[in-house]
Amino acid sequence: MDIQIGRGKTARRAYGIDEIALVPGRRTLDPKLADTRWQIGGIEREIPIIASAMDGVVDVKMAVLLSQLGALGVLNLEGIQTRYDDPNPVLDEIAGVGTTEFVGLMQKLYAEPIKPALIERRIQEIKSQGGIAAVSATPAGAAQFGQVAAKAGADLFFIQATVVSTAHLSPETVTPLDLAQFCQDMPIPVILGNCVTYEVTLDLMKAGAAAILVGIGPGAACTSRGVLGVGVPQATAIADCAAAREDYFQETGRYVPIIADGGLITGGDICKCIACGADGVMIGSPFARAKEAPGRGFHWGMATPSPVLPRGTRIRVGSTGTLEQILRGPAQLDDGTHNLLGALQTSMGTLGAKDIKEMQAVEVVIAPSLLTEGKVYQKAQQLGMGK
Numbered sequence: 001m002d003i004q005i006g007r008g009k010t011a012r013r014a015y016g017i018d019e020i021a022l023v024p025g026r027r028t029l030d031p032k033l034a035d036t037r038w039q040i041g042g043i044e045r046e047i048p049i050i051a052s053a054m055d056g057v058v059d060v061k062m063a064v065l066l067s068q069l070g071a072l073g074v075l076n077l078e079g080i081q082t083r084y085d086d087p088n089p090v091l092d093e094i095a096g097v098g099t100t101e102f103v104g105l106m107q108k109l110y111a112e113p114i115k116p117a118l119i120e121r122r123i124q125e126i127k128s129q130g131g132i133a134a135v136s137a138t139p140a141g142a143a144q145f146g147q148v149a150a151k152a153g154a155d156l157f158f159i160q161a162t163v164v165s166t167a168h169l170s171p172e173t174v175t176p177l178d179l180a181q182f183c184q185d186m187p188i189p190v191i192l193g194n195c196v197t198y199e200v201t202l203d204l205m206k207a208g209a210a211a212i213l214v215g216i217g218p219g220a221a222c223t224s225r226g227v228l229g230v231g232v233p234q235a236t237a238i239a240d241c242a243a244a245r246e247d248y249f250q251e252t253g254r255y256v257p258i259i260a261d262g263g264l265i266t267g268g269d270i271c272k273c274i275a276c277g278a279d280g281v282m283i284g285s286p287f288a289r290a291k292e293a294p295g296r297g298f299h300w301g302m303a304t305p306s307p308v309l310p311r312g313t314r315i316r317v318g319s320t321g322t323l324e325q326i327l328r329g330p331a332q333l334d335d336g337t338h339n340l341l342g343a344l345q346t347s348m349g350t351l352g353a354k355d356i357k358e359m360q361a362v363e364v365v366i367a368p369s370l371l372t373e374g375k376v377y378q379k380a381q382q383l384g385m386g387k
Helices: 060-068 088-096 102-109 116-128 139-152 179-185 198-206 224-228 234-252 267-275 323-327 340-351 376-381
Strands: 002-006 009-012 020-023 038-040 043-045 049-051 072-076 134-137 156-160 190-195 211-214 258-261 280-283 298-300 314-316 363-366
Touching: 020 267, 020 340, 049 060, 060 072, 060 116, 060 323, 072 116, 088 102, 088 298, 116 139, 134 139, 139 156, 139 179, 179 190, 190 198, 190 258, 198 211, 198 234, 211 234, 234 258, 234 267, 267 280, 267 340, 323 340
Parallel strands: 049 072, 049 280, 072 134, 134 156, 156 190, 190 211, 211 258, 258 280
Antiparallel strands: 002 009, 020 363, 038 043, 298 314
């Protein structure tokens, strides 16, 4: 039901992940029986979790490790890895600079040109070690480097922007990327994002997207919602976009996965995204905390180095464990940020969901007190859910 903001403006109520809870049904099952497998672009993975294409999260080593552990990592084709032959001194500099000098340094470092030869090398380095080579670029970067990545052997190509649509208006001097033509011309699956509405999701599916990224501004290091005032809380955004997926599938017989992208920290967040309709999730900061992550305990957004309007910041996330502990356990922390696969399996068992499709159908309630009810001691002592 619409809410009247004023005489000339009404609005629909939208919900974030923290405002909902999942309701157990009449059946439960052993977590070992929970099937978490999913497919993206014809590639099957055991774990429906993707590591974000951020320079503090994914490099060649992380992409390979994530593949070995049953997940997936995406390499940023417009980041440090493709601008510098040896990214390590640059990453050291980013980790060592003060807060006030950070934006200027990032703008300087990311002014270094992207080198097609490094794109080819990074993809081949991932492939030679048995990893899945998933790569990401902005629409402008995709037009320039899409075929380079495909010829180098990339398995999946992500096109990502703060907001992406098939109806982009550009100045007469600029030719916008034709997403439908790009998807048709690329010899590998193309994942499109980001969006938050039913209509745009449907348009992107019709354009040929192999999957859709959902989320504008919820990321831990993203400031787009503050800078631009744009975004829809994730629970509502996922549900709306998942509805488009179902309608498109009924109409065409082609199933296009929905990926919840951004704002997810704990296993519970991931479970709730899938319950809202997501097939998988993309996360950044939880993986930036891995000892193997390239960010040296820091995390920053893809739009942070923008030369004109930075829409991200650098946050200190620390290093809390190995990638395997974060993804598959055993958990060393009590706050839901370790053993994300185990959390999903246990939640599915508690809810009686045998697979991802059944998890998408569980009952959801509005529960703004879910994370605070009865947690006075945890909050006071900064333990568990009180951190």
